[in-house]
Amino acid sequence: xxxxKQHIIxxxxxxxxxxxxxxxxxxxIKVATIDEFNNAIKSVKAGDRIILKNGxxxxxxxxxxGEGTSENPIIIEAEESGKVILTxxxxxxxxxxxxxxxxxxxxxxxxxxxxxxxxxVNSKEYASHSxxxxxxxxxxxxxxxxxxxxxxxxxxxxxxxxxxxFVGKINSGTTLVVWLKGKEHxxxxxxxxxxxFxxxxxxxxxxxETIRIGTSKNSLLSSRTIVEDNVFEKCNGELxxxxxxxxxxxxxxxxxxxxxxVLTLRHGNKCLIEGNVFIGNQKPNTGGIRIINxxxxxxxxxxxxxxxxxxxxxxxxMNGVPNSPANRYHQxxxxxxxxxxxxxxxxxxxxxxxDEERSLAPINTTFSNNIIYNDKNGDIATIHDKIDGFxxxxxxLDTQKNFDQKGFTKMKVNWDTFEDILYxxxxxxxxxxxxxxxxxxxxxxxxxxxxxxxxxxxxYNLGNNKFPKALVLRSGTSWDSKTKPxxxxxxxxxxxxxxxxxxxxxxLKKASFGSILKLKSGEYILEKGIKITTKITIQGDTKxxxxxxxxxxxxxxxxxxxxxxxxxxxxxLKNLEISGNLKTPIKYAVxxxxxxxxxxxxxxxxxxxxxxxKNKKGGSFFKGxxxxxxxxxxxxxxxxxxxxxxxxxxxxxxxxxxxSAQIVRINNTIFKDIEQWALNYYRGGTDESxxxxxxxxxxxxxxxxxxxxxxxxxxxxxxxxxxxKNSVFEKSYKVxxxxxxxGSKNTISNCVVFDxxxxxxxxxxxxxNVIYKNPKWEDKEKFIPSEKSPLxxxxxxxxxxxxxK
Numbered sequence: 001x002x003x004x005k006q007h008i009i010x011x012x013x014x015x016x017x018x019x020x021x022x023x024x025x026x027x028x029i030k031v032a033t034i035d036e037f038n039n040a041i042k043s044v045k046a047g048d049r050i051i052l053k054n055g056x057x058x059x060x061x062x063x064x065x066g067e068g069t070s071e072n073p074i075i076i077e078a079e080e081s082g083k084v085i086l087t088x089x090x091x092x093x094x095x096x097x098x099x100x101x102x103x104x105x106x107x108x109x110x111x112x113x114x115x116x117x118x119x120x121v122n123s124k125e126y127a128s129h130s131x132x133x134x135x136x137x138x139x140x141x142x143x144x145x146x147x148x149x150x151x152x153x154x155x156x157x158x159x160x161x162x163x164x165x166f167v168g169k170i171n172s173g174t175t176l177v178v179w180l181k182g183k184e185h186x187x188x189x190x191x192x193x194x195x196x197f198x199x200x201x202x203x204x205x206x207x208x209e210t211i212r213i214g215t216s217k218n219s220l221l222s223s224r225t226i227v228e229d230n231v232f233e234k235c236n237g238e239l240x241x242x243x244x245x246x247x248x249x250x251x252x253x254x255x256x257x258x259x260x261x262v263l264t265l266r267h268g269n270k271c272l273i274e275g276n277v278f279i280g281n282q283k284p285n286t287g288g289i290r291i292i293n294x295x296x297x298x299x300x301x302x303x304x305x306x307x308x309x310x311x312x313x314x315x316x317x318m319n320g321v322p323n324s325p326a327n328r329y330h331q332x333x334x335x336x337x338x339x340x341x342x343x344x345x346x347x348x349x350x351x352x353x354x355d356e357e358r359s360l361a362p363i364n365t366t367f368s369n370n371i372i373y374n375d376k377n378g379d380i381a382t383i384h385d386k387i388d389g390f391x392x393x394x395x396x397l398d399t400q401k402n403f404d405q406k407g408f409t410k411m412k413v414n415w416d417t418f419e420d421i422l423y424x425x426x427x428x429x430x431x432x433x434x435x436x437x438x439x440x441x442x443x444x445x446x447x448x449x450x451x452x453x454x455x456x457x458x459x460y461n462l463g464n465n466k467f468p469k470a471l472v473l474r475s476g477t478s479w480d481s482k483t484k485p486x487x488x489x490x491x492x493x494x495x496x497x498x499x500x501x502x503x504x505x506x507x508l509k510k511a512s513f514g515s516i517l518k519l520k521s522g523e524y525i526l527e528k529g530i531k532i533t534t535k536i537t538i539q540g541d542t543k544x545x546x547x548x549x550x551x552x553x554x555x556x557x558x559x560x561x562x563x564x565x566x567x568x569x570x571x572x573l574k575n576l577e578i579s580g581n582l583k584t585p586i587k588y589a590v591x592x593x594x595x596x597x598x599x600x601x602x603x604x605x606x607x608x609x610x611x612x613x614k615n616k617k618g619g620s621f622f623k624g625x626x627x628x629x630x631x632x633x634x635x636x637x638x639x640x641x642x643x644x645x646x647x648x649x650x651x652x653x654x655x656x657x658x659x660s661a662q663i664v665r666i667n668n669t670i671f672k673d674i675e676q677w678a679l680n681y682y683r684g685g686t687d688e689s690x691x692x693x694x695x696x697x698x699x700x701x702x703x704x705x706x707x708x709x710x711x712x713x714x715x716x717x718x719x720x721x722x723x724x725k726n727s728v729f730e731k732s733y734k735v736x737x738x739x740x741x742x743g744s745k746n747t748i749s750n751c752v753v754f755d756x757x758x759x760x761x762x763x764x765x766x767x768x769n770v771i772y773k774n775p776k777w778e779d780k781e782k783f784i785p786s787e788k789s790p791l792x793x794x795x796x797x798x799x800x801x802x803x804x805k
């Protein structure tokens with residue numbers, strides 16, 4: 001056959017003209033209102049383009065439906081990417097085939113629906129072969145934290161979510177969910193790539209995942225979703241940054257940066273996790289990969305400077321439950337953990353979660369050719385159960401600590417280092433080559449994608465100074481927009497406040513973010529409670545007598561509280577006296593936001609005398625309402641007395657694992673003559689998705705607290721981390737157990753207990769150096785120990801009894 005060059009050229013030109021001709025028939029429709037959009041979408045066809053004009057689109061419900069083709073998709077895009085702003089109660093639903101959505105920004109609004117963006121209109125109309133790209137959702141939250149909705153719900157098949165920016169979700173509900181309910185949505189082959197998932201603060205309950213693929217109910221179905229080339233920065237919503245709940249998914253080349261959680265293979269089988277980089281920068285609770293179920297391959301991942309322990313370790317292999325229901329823990333079986341590099345991390349966790357229920361240790365599990373480097377004298381592994389089901393070999397330890405387990409060889413590795421973070425083995429590591437043992441299924445490439453010509457342990461080839469893809473990828477939108485709210489800079493403004501009626505309230509109206517209200521000695525009279533709507537410090541002059549805050553006598557209706565800290569704000573109280581004494585006592589000195597407010601808050605109280613909150617209708621000096629969450633509640637150098645209750649953080653009564661504050665600190669503080677408890681810090685249920693609360697009590701006195709039948713001084717039911725030290729419990733002779741500790745992270749040490757029952761410590765809780773003797777005060781009012789006091793002994797030398805009334 002003779003090929004005619006001119007014939008080929010003529011044919012190509014004809015095809016080009018045909019394609020141009022086809023394009024000419026496509027419509028480009030500009031719309032400026034929701035009505036115009038709705039009219040345009042009714043007649044849209046393959047190749048048409050609907051352009052939303054720049055500006056604010058408020059309270060709009062966009063429904064994008066149509067049938068495009070792979071060559072001629074239906075395009076719905078912003079006039080300029082990032083300049084179509086959807087606010088108020090707005091959302092987007094997509095249905096049909098080959099639709100492309102581009103350049104929209106959902107900003108500072110909310111949705112009354114189930115999702116901000118959904119790849120379906122209803123159960124029968126959903127999207128396939130469609131794409132969401134170059135879009136953003138930022139701070140799109142309801143007023144109530146407990147309201148659950150997703151930002152992205154992915155249905156159908158062969159959809160792509162790429163180059164988007166998601167940051168600032170604070171309410172309940174996963175950021176992005178892939179749904180498998182119905183045969184139309186399994187084996188879906190979705191791709192989630194090149195997105196930036198930004199800061200998500202601690203939720204304090206389950207439902208704070210960033211990505212979830214599937215549910216427990218359909219976890220044995222195959223999804224075949226690919227999650228690759230994404231960035232997850234400070235995704236702290238809960239334990240599971242990614243929650244895998246389906247089979248045959250791929251998690252590849254993602255970067256996890258300072259995120260307090262792990263990529264969790266929670267349910268489902270046969271997933272591939274490779275090429276991911278986890279950087280903790282020694283931030284608390286940062287973790288790596290948690291493994292449950294069967295058939296997974298975890299290889300070529302890099303973990304650096306992760307500090308999380310327990311379920312937040314760098315690699316966590318869980319125990320399973322016999323005959324496990326769908327929503328619990330299936331046994332780890334036929335899993336391969338290969339060629340990962342772990343640099344200066346907390347210990348790996350083997351058989352994690354072992355207890356009476358989770359009694360099935362992993363079986364047929366290979367842990368091979370991994371490198372663990374640690375120059376900080378850290379432990380290598382924590383073993384919670386029998387490890388007979390593991391096959392260890394070819395693993396290299398460049399560590400100070402030893403690990404007495406066959407399959408681990410200790411040796412000095414020569415490293416090239418980059419900024420003391422990235423460690424790559426040099427070409428001079430001949431011993432490393434000798435001690436690495438490949439198997440049939442060992443990876444053929446290293447973490448950079450380079451071919452493994454000489455097989456060694458770890459994620460890298462020798463001397464490969466190329467960075468992993470996860471460290472050089474570009475994620476997020478193409479447009480440069482301030483997608484984070486502008487951070488307010490605290491002022492150094494000091495506002496002098498005179499004593500008198502209403503003077504404090506008037507001064508607060510003048511205050512700005514970070515202002516300090518300096519109160520002179522005298523009485524400050526309130527007629528109603530004060531709401532704190534910014535970051536503010538209220539402090540008394542340290543040179544004179546503490547200013548006294550009171551409520552006016554004889555009001556027709558007394559305020560419920562002195563201060564309410566609204567969501568997203570913080571209150572600092574210093575050098576003050578706050579009195580709740582009235583004929584009908586005031587209920588609270590300080591309260592949280594109203595029930596269910598989404599944004600967290602903080603309260604700091606230092607060198608204050610707070611008393612007289614004796615209202616028996618639930619009164620306490622501090623109360624956290626249901627559905628609110630404090631980042632930090634700190635009481636230091638203070639005196640709390642003559643009140644009905646102390647700190648009430650017990651409103652989350654359901655067994656869902658919720659709790660009301662992440663960190664509670666009590667330091668060098670006296671609780672005296674409190675009818676019920678000094679603290680009720682409650683977390684119901686055994687949900688493991690959160691940090692579970694953190695209580696620190698030190699250098700404090702609890703005198704005549706909870707001195708009633710079945711009374712308790714400190715109630716900490718369900719709180720995961722409790723540390724009580726250098727403190728005194730006395731004069732509560734009716735109390736059987738002033739403190740009831742439960743769990744391996746509950747500890748009490750260097751404390752004196754007198755006429756106050758005995759400490760109870762169960763299920764791994766630690767009790768050390770608790771002395772049951774009279775503290776022997778020289779000054780019983782100021783709690784200054786005498787020379788013969790057991791508090792003067794060497795082991796209690798850390799005590800500071802400098803609290804002043």
